[in-house]
Amino acid sequence: MIDMRDLRKDFVVRVKAGRLRREKRTVSAVDGVSLAIERGEMVGYIGPNGAGKSTTLKMLTGVLSPSSGDVRVCGLEPVPQRTKLALRIGVVFGQRSQLWWDLPLGESFRLLRHIYRVDPAAHRERLKRCRELLDLDEFMDTPVRQLSLGQRMRGELTAALLHGPEVLFLDEPTIGLDVVSKQAVRSFLGELGRGGDVTLVLTTHDLADIERLCRRLVVIDHGRVVHDGTIEELHARYGSRRRLVVDLDTPLPPGFTLPGATMTGTEADGHRVTFTLDTIAAGAAVAGLVGAAAVRDLSVVEPDIEDVVAKLYTAPR
Numbered sequence: 001m002i003d004m005r006d007l008r009k010d011f012v013v014r015v016k017a018g019r020l021r022r023e024k025r026t027v028s029a030v031d032g033v034s035l036a037i038e039r040g041e042m043v044g045y046i047g048p049n050g051a052g053k054s055t056t057l058k059m060l061t062g063v064l065s066p067s068s069g070d071v072r073v074c075g076l077e078p079v080p081q082r083t084k085l086a087l088r089i090g091v092v093f094g095q096r097s098q099l100w101w102d103l104p105l106g107e108s109f110r111l112l113r114h115i116y117r118v119d120p121a122a123h124r125e126r127l128k129r130c131r132e133l134l135d136l137d138e139f140m141d142t143p144v145r146q147l148s149l150g151q152r153m154r155g156e157l158t159a160a161l162l163h164g165p166e167v168l169f170l171d172e173p174t175i176g177l178d179v180v181s182k183q184a185v186r187s188f189l190g191e192l193g194r195g196g197d198v199t200l201v202l203t204t205h206d207l208a209d210i211e212r213l214c215r216r217l218v219v220i221d222h223g224r225v226v227h228d229g230t231i232e233e234l235h236a237r238y239g240s241r242r243r244l245v246v247d248l249d250t251p252l253p254p255g256f257t258l259p260g261a262t263m264t265g266t267e268a269d270g271h272r273v274t275f276t277l278d279t280i281a282a283g284a285a286v287a288g289l290v291g292a293a294a295v296r297d298l299s300v301v302e303p304d305i306e307d308v309v310a311k312l313y314t315a316p317r
């Protein structure tokens, strides 16, 4: 559905060199990205600021021409076949709008039907689904300029889907949204993904978006892919471990060790202890502890994706 081969985009920028002089420098925003994304996949495309995410999306959607390499979306070349491609993809860029500022939201949707020449029955059906899942009814008659960010984003998602695209590109779809709107957008996208017909590529700095939605995670840094795989593979690669947090009636005996685990924290005068489970399963760790001290409460904490990704962003290369 999406194919990128050794895709590159260089920008020539002028930088200050001395008090008056400026010299040209080439920035490789995307530096040889090769990826294949199949129909129905939900892919999180993440990376630190300036990594090249937006530039990639712009090349995939025909906004920017690549400096070199090949790119195909739905079998089309995005820049020369941009008009054809527009009928087959949906795009939501968090910072930009595809709605008409002065028109009520519902009017924007009607206009889009004409622009994309969507069959009225199909349009009605899709709009009905979006209205239900994204709770649009309350503000269908409100001019777009009066919508809150969360309401507008729900409108943007609808606008991107009314023509029934095969691929949906989302650049920061939950940026700036409150908790409730974030949940609404995520559950809507999850629902869309489960259908299996729409391929979804999502960039975000909110890793919870990825955890909830994407099986596949592509991490880009300095224009290059530094990870491509599942979140579990990312954890395995960086040696992420689960942690066991135990509340004890009395502290553990001095010198206590739990084979296969490392004690990584003690609080409350030894009444709360954290173990990182290196090679031991949680059940066996609990059994080992119960024999040594009175356990009052415990919880197993899954590895934190934020920590792993932070490691990845700061890893030397």
Ligand SMILES: Nc1ncnc2c1ncn2[C@@H]1O[C@H](COP(=O)(O)OP(=O)(O)OP(=O)(O)O)[C@@H](O)[C@H]1O
Pocket (backbone or CB within 6 Å): 011, 012, 013, 027, 028, 029, 047, 048, 049, 050, 051, 052, 053, 054, 055, 056
């Ligand atoms: N039009 C442009 N002219 C010159 N340089 C650009 C242009 N667009 C992007 N860049 C540079 O290319 C690099 C990649 O930028 P890009 O916007 O793709 O990053 P990003 O991963 O989307 O970042 P962010 O998370 O901050 O949105 C950055 O160094 C940026 O300064």
